[in-house]
Structures are given as structure tokens and as C-alpha cells.
Amino acid sequence: MTHYTDKISIETSKTSKIDTVDFDNLDFGRLFTDHMFVCDYEDGKWQTPKVMPYQAMTFEPSARVFHYGQAVFEGMKAYKDDEGKVFLFRPKANFDRINKSSERLAMPAFPENYFFEGLEALLKLDSDWIQPGVGNSLYLRPFIIATEPAISASPANNYRFMIICSPAKSYYNAPVRVLIAEEYSRSADGGVGFAKAAGNYAAQFYPTSLAQEKGFQQIIWTDASTHSFLEEAGTMNVFFRVGDKLITAPTSDRILDGVTRKSMLQLAEDLGITCEVRRVTVEEIKTAAKEGELKEIFGTGTAAVISVISAFEHKGELFEIPEIEDSYAKLFKKTLLEIQHNISEDKHNWRYEIK
Amino acid sequence: MTHYTDKISIETSKTSKIDTVDFDNLDFGRLFTDHMFVCDYEDGKWQTPKVMPYQAMTFEPSARVFHYGQAVFEGMKAYKDDEGKVFLFRPKANFDRINKSSERLAMPAFPENYFFEGLEALLKLDSDWIQPGVGNSLYLRPFIIATEPAISASPANNYRFMIICSPAKSYYNAPVRVLIAEEYSRSADGGVGFAKAAGNYAAQFYPTSLAQEKGFQQIIWTDASTHSFLEEAGTMNVFFRVGDKLITAPTSDRILDGVTRKSMLQLAEDLGITCEVRRVTVEEIKTAAKEGELKEIFGTGTAAVISVISAFEHKGELFEIPEIEDSYAKLFKKTLLEIQHNISEDKHNWRYEIK
Numbered sequence: 001m002t003h004y005t006d007k008i009s010i011e012t013s014k015t016s017k018i019d020t021v022d023f024d025n026l027d028f029g030r031l032f033t034d035h036m037f038v039c040d041y042e043d044g045k046w047q048t049p050k051v052m053p054y055q056a057m058t059f060e061p062s063a064r065v066f067h068y069g070q071a072v073f074e075g076m077k078a079y080k081d082d083e084g085k086v087f088l089f090r091p092k093a094n095f096d097r098i099n100k101s102s103e104r105l106a107m108p109a110f111p112e113n114y115f116f117e118g119l120e121a122l123l124k125l126d127s128d129w130i131q132p133g134v135g136n137s138l139y140l141r142p143f144i145i146a147t148e149p150a151i152s153a154s155p156a157n158n159y160r161f162m163i164i165c166s167p168a169k170s171y172y173n174a175p176v177r178v179l180i181a182e183e184y185s186r187s188a189d190g191g192v193g194f195a196k197a198a199g200n201y202a203a204q205f206y207p208t209s210l211a212q213e214k215g216f217q218q219i220i221w222t223d224a225s226t227h228s229f230l231e232e233a234g235t236m237n238v239f240f241r242v243g244d245k246l247i248t249a250p251t252s253d254r255i256l257d258g259v260t261r262k263s264m265l266q267l268a269e270d271l272g273i274t275c276e277v278r279r280v281t282v283e284e285i286k287t288a289a290k291e292g293e294l295k296e297i298f299g300t301g302t303a304a305v306i307s308v309i310s311a312f313e314h315k316g317e318l319f320e321i322p323e324i325e326d327s328y329a330k331l332f333k334k335t336l337l338e339i340q341h342n343i344s345e346d347k348h349n350w351r352y353e354i355k
Numbered sequence: 356m357t358h359y360t361d362k363i364s365i366e367t368s369k370t371s372k373i374d375t376v377d378f379d380n381l382d383f384g385r386l387f388t389d390h391m392f393v394c395d396y397e398d399g400k401w402q403t404p405k406v407m408p409y410q411a412m413t414f415e416p417s418a419r420v421f422h423y424g425q426a427v428f429e430g431m432k433a434y435k436d437d438e439g440k441v442f443l444f445r446p447k448a449n450f451d452r453i454n455k456s457s458e459r460l461a462m463p464a465f466p467e468n469y470f471f472e473g474l475e476a477l478l479k480l481d482s483d484w485i486q487p488g489v490g491n492s493l494y495l496r497p498f499i500i501a502t503e504p505a506i507s508a509s510p511a512n513n514y515r516f517m518i519i520c521s522p523a524k525s526y527y528n529a530p531v532r533v534l535i536a537e538e539y540s541r542s543a544d545g546g547v548g549f550a551k552a553a554g555n556y557a558a559q560f561y562p563t564s565l566a567q568e569k570g571f572q573q574i575i576w577t578d579a580s581t582h583s584f585l586e587e588a589g590t591m592n593v594f595f596r597v598g599d600k601l602i603t604a605p606t607s608d609r610i611l612d613g614v615t616r617k618s619m620l621q622l623a624e625d626l627g628i629t630c631e632v633r634r635v636t637v638e639e640i641k642t643a644a645k646e647g648e649l650k651e652i653f654g655t656g657t658a659a660v661i662s663v664i665s666a667f668e669h670k671g672e673l674f675e676i677p678e679i680e681d682s683y684a685k686l687f688k689k690t691l692l693e694i695q696h697n698i699s700e701d702k703h704n705w706r707y708e709i710k
Binding site: 103141150151183186197 | 382385411412413417420425458459460461504506507508510517519536538539540541542544554556557558564579580590
């Protein structure tokens with residue numbers, strides 16, 4: 001086992017962009033903080049990691065990521081409470097998952113201490129970029145790309161792990177209308193759907209644009225073989241409320257093991273709400289809708305936390321889901337945000353303070 | 356319709372690397388010629404294309420290709436005959452396919468005249484890099500990547516189209532032993548398997564490495580739903596010879612419409628060899644092997660032309676395919692190479708001369 005004991009090399013930025021930032025008008029994922037974390041894999045091991053000023057980088061045109069898509073990522077957020085303390089939310093889950101994603105794409109595992117030391121160094125240097133206030137956050141994007149300059153179709157020998165940080169605003173998510181997939185699919189049994197692999201996302205854009213032309217914002221993906229089981233909503237996991245009971249699909253090699261998803265399952269238990277984790281058919285959801293038993297559908301994910309689905313269409317049949325008073329979506333979102341922002345008790349030790 | 360009438364801007368390299376190249380010992384895809392072709396998509400259109408010295412390029416860490424895998428490519432070859440004339444092989448098929456791949460990944464179509472003008476400009480400047488001799492070639496890699504620096508999960512607004520060129524040697528392909536996929540899969544119905552999308556390749560590396568640990572070089576992919584139909588071999592299309600008849604799977608949204616594959620179908624017709632294009636089951640190939648009727652299996656693709664498969668394993672059962680005298684693989688490879696190198700008649704107008 002390789003031990004990683006080198007210190008991180010830190011080069012701080014001489015100037016800061018922060019004074020030019022309008023934190024009330026942030027466009028998601030376009031603006032990045034003053035620093036980034038970089039660690040290269042060469043000669044069979046991860047080299048000394050660096051924190052450096054955020055900057056463009058040089059790549060050979062033959063860098064393998066451009067040709068064969070060896071690229072995985074994570075999405076995380078840092079939060080600041082009213083006293084200025086900074087927290088991550090279940091970062092070990094992201095660490096574990098990026099290595100699962102990497103393994104499936106034949107990429108080397110990243111060392112745990114480098115991952116956490118990188119996050120901590122960045123969040124200390126760029127802590128002014130984290131705005132207090134429930135819903136505000138600093139979105140963190142760890143990612144790994146194959147950099148080896150050679151276009152043979154095999155796993156690369158060189159990689160780059162990076163973390164870049166983008167301030168994100170609390171914003172109102174309008175409910176979305178979704179189309180249930182009947183033809184296109186997101187992933188195959190035995191494929192890479194469970195991984196946060198770059199190629200999974202590009203593959204969704206075209207079917208989603210077709211749905212958008214029909215007036216829907218997103219797609220609920222179904223299984224590729226029969227299109228009869230509901231799996232994910234856009235890039236989020238999806239929950240259905242039938243009566244007072246929640247249902248969500250089990251994770252599999254097609255479905256992402258979402259951190260928000262598994263937090264919802266725990267919160268449901270804490271709140272005494274029954275949540276069945278089982279395969280969900282399109283037919284049962286349509287039947288529930290017709291019988292007035294379908295109360296809510298919502299997607300869960302790090303970026304939007306919870307995204308309410310107000311209507312869905314399947315085989316030309318449109319179902320509207322009327323807004324309800326005692327919404328689970330609202331309850332879960334509030335409960336989760338209060339834990340993330342150090343407002344309520346953290347009985348599952350989900351918060352990770354940056355000291 | 357946008358008209359593209361601007362001239363290509365050409366900046367030639369002041370020096371050439373060609374004298375440092377050992378053309379007898381080329382490692383595929385590591386060495387590139389003196390020039391490359393670059394065209395950026397900005398403000399909703401492809402900008403003036405450029406030929407420039409081959410060089411590294413600068414990208415923002417947030418460039419969308421690193422995160423969401425919007426990246427497609429093609430593989431083509433240029434050949435030189437004994438008189439020094441330079442030819443491409445069916446380049447229109449590659450042009451059509453890169454735009455089909457792009458469409459599926461929500462990327463803009465590239466203009467046909469830019470594609471051909473770029474190829475021609477590069478091949479004229481770097482023609483010394485194309486070695487004569489059957490089997491030698493200059494491998495051409497057109498590719499398109501999403502460059503927009505913003506990590507929202509949606510199609511990018513900015514792209515870069517490039518062509519880079521790498522000299523390739525005629526080499527003996529040792530027959531390969533393959534494992535038939537029982538668990539992992541390459542693509543889903545309704546997915547992107549038909550496209551030359553970067554992410555399709557990264558997804559194959561891990562299952563292939565598992566096969567390699569068992570002593571097999573490649574995988575024959577089966578359908579994701581039942582693993583009972585044979586679809587592709589590694590990154591190649593696959594043909595089975597049972598008795599004197601060839602069989603290959605039809606193209607679909609899971610199977611690449613290979614240029615070599617479709618040329619083989621035409622050559623089979625020209626040579627009076629029956630080729631059935633239909634779904635092929637694992638069971639029928641195993642039965643044919645047991646009855647001594649399975650004469651050959653081979654993969655087809657631009658890089659290796661034909662790759663002979665000498666053995667396959669399925670559910671722990673190993674089948675060896677003895678080498679035969681009158682091999683279709685050898686016949687097809689020779690026939691195709693002679694057309695590509697301007698040695699034999701080109702009755703289907705497959706050659707495209709660079710004048």
C-alpha cells in the first residue's frame with residue numbers, strides 16, 4: 001500500500017476576484033473561487049498535490065479524456081452557519097463514490113487523506129466565498145480526467161484530480177414537468193449508470209432537449225429493456241408519494257447511489273414516514289394518479305436538494321399533480337437544509353466541520 | 356442554412372519533427388504530425404477554421420468536456436500509393452457519422468466543406484508523413500469537444516472541432532482470444548452505443564481489464580437485456596463464419612455503423628460470399644463450434660482493419676477456432692488494403708484522392 005505523507009504544496013493567489021462578485025445574482029457553475037486543487041497521477045502514483053490560483057491549464061490535443069471519456073466527478077457543497085463555521089455534508093460518501101466511479105472506468109483510486117486535505121486547504125483559503133444563509137453554499141466539484149497524450153483505446157497511465165469551487169445561491173426551484181422515457185434510455189444493466197461518469201451526462205442532453213421541445217423540463221428515465229420501471233429523474237434520484245407512503249427505486253448498476261437520496265431515506269425513518277425501496281412501475285404510478293392517491297413526485301440531488309415534479313406525461317397521457325399543503329418535499333428540504341447549516345441537531349454525524 | 360465560405364487560415368510550422376521519427380517503430384497514437392486542424396464553435400456558428408502547428412492547448416478546468424463528456428470522434432486513414440498519390444477511404448461515411456454522433460450528444464453539426472477542406476489542407480502539408488507500402492497509413496483523428504467553461508449539466512454553447520494525424524505502421528495483428536460478456540454491457544437500447552461517443556470507450560476499459568486478467572484480450576459484447584445476442588468485439592464490429600456463410604449483427608442504436616463493416620458487406624457480395632445480416636445468438640455460435648461448422652470469427656475496424664479471433668469463452672466453456680487455409684479474414688483484408696492503396700480497381704468509388 002502506498003502511503004501518502006507529502007505535504008500539499010500551496011501557492012496562494014496574489015489577488016482576489018471576490019470583490020467583483022454579485023452574490024445575489026449567481027449563475028450556477030460559471031464563476032469559480034480564487035484557488036483550485038490539483039493532483040497528478042504519474043509513474044503509477046498520485047504525486048504531491050497542489051493548491052494554486054484558479055487558472056486555465058494546458059492539455060495535449062491527444063489527451064485521452066478528449067477521445068475516450070475517462071472522466072468522473074462529484075458534486076458537494078460547503079455551508080456556513082451564522083457564526084461563520086464552515087461545514088461539509090457527508091463528504092466521505094462523495095469520496096467513496098468517486099473511487100467507485102473511477103474503478104468502473106479503470107481509473108486509479110484517489111487517496112482519502114489527499115481528498116480531505118485538499119478540501120480543507122481550499123475551504124480555508126476561500127472561506128470568504130461561502131455565504132451564510134440557508135440555501136447558500138459553495139458548490140465543490142472534484143473531478144478526475146485522463147491526461148495521457150496517446151489515442152490508443154485503453155486506460156490511460158496519467159490522470160489529473162482537481163477540485164474547483166463555485167458559489168451557489170439559495171434559489172427557488174420552480175416545479176418541473178417531466179416526460180417518462182419510452183424510447184431513449186440512460187443506462188444499461190451491466191453498464192456505468194451507477195457511476196458519476198462524464199459520458200452518462202452527455203448522453204442525456206439530446207433526449208432531454210426533445211422533451212423540452214414538447215414543453216417538459218426533464219425526463220424520468222425508465223429501464224432500457226422494458227421502459228416499465230421508473231429509475232431516475234434527469235440527473236436526480238426520484239421519489240413518489242402514494243398516499244402517505246414514499247417509494248423510490250433501489251440503487252443498482254443503472255441507478256446512482258445519491259447522497260441526498262440516502263439522506264432522505266434516513267430522514268423518512270426519523271420522521272416516521274414509510275419509505276419503500278423497491279422497483280416502481282410506470283403503471284402503478286399512473287393508476288395512483290388516476291385514483292387521486294399520487295400526492296407528490298420529487299427528485300433529489302446535491303445541486304437542487306429537492307426538485308418538485310408537478311406533472312408527467314406517458315404515452316401521450318398527461319397527469320397533473322396538484323400542489324398539497326403538507327408536502328413531504330418541503331418538509332424534507334427544510335429538515336435537510338437545517339442540518340446542513342448547523343441549525344438543527346445532527347444526530348447521524350453528517351456534518352463535517354472545517355476547522 | 357448557414358453558408359461557410361471563409362477561407363481556412365493556415366499557419367505552417369517553422370520546423371518539422373519528421374526527421375526524428377523512426378517509421379519502422381511506431382507506437383500507435385503517440386506521435387503526431389507537424390500540423391493540426393482547429394475550428395471553434397462560438398456565437399451559434401463554426402468560426403473560421405485554422406491549420407496550425409501541432410501544439411498543446413489551453414482549457415478552463417470547467418470546460419464541459421471534462422465534466423459531462425460531450426465528446427465525439429472519428430477514425431480515418433490516409434494511404435499513399437507507389438507513385439506518391441494520397442487517398443482517403445470513404446471519408447464521406449466518417450463525415451456523416453461524426454454528425455450523427457454529435458446529434459445524439461446534442462452537439463452542433465460540422466459543415467461538410469470545412470471537414471473536407473481541413474483534411475485536404477492537413478494532408479497536403481503533412482504528406483511526407485504518409486509512408487507508402489501496403490498497410491502503412493496516416494491515422495486521422497477528427498474529434499469534437501465541448502469547451503464552454505461552465506459546469507451546469509446542459510449542452511455547451513462552445514465546441515472545438517479538431518483533426519490530429521498520427522503515422523501508423525503496417526503490423527501483424529496476432530489473433531486474439533475473447534470472452535463473451537455475461538454481466539457487463541456496452542450499451543443500452545435507446546442509448547448512445549451507435550455513436551462514436553467518448554464515454555462509450557471509457558465504459559469498456561474495466562470489463563476488458565477483467566477479461567485480460569483471465570487471459571483474454573477482448574470482450575465480445577452481448578445485448579444488455581439478455582446477454583444472448585452477439586453484438587460487437589471490443590471496439591470493432593464482429594463477423595462469424597459458419598460453414599461458408601458469414602453472419603454479422605445488424606446496426607442498431609447499440610451497434611456502431613462501421614465503415615469497414617459496411618465495406619465488408621459489399622466485398623462479400625462482390626466475392627460471391629453469402630453474408631447474413633441478422634441477430635446472432637451465443638448459442639448458435641457455440642453449437643456451430645461444437646459441430647465443427649464455426650470456421651472463423653473476426654472483428655473489423657479502421658485501426659486494425661481485421662482482427663482474427665482464435666478462441667472464445669462463454670460461461671466457463673472455452674472454444675478454440677483452428678486456423679484455416681482459405682480464410683475469409685485474410686481474403687477480405689488483402690482485398691480491402693489493395694483498394695485502399697490504389698492497387699486494385701475501385702469499382703465502388705471508395706477512394707478519395709487528395710490532389
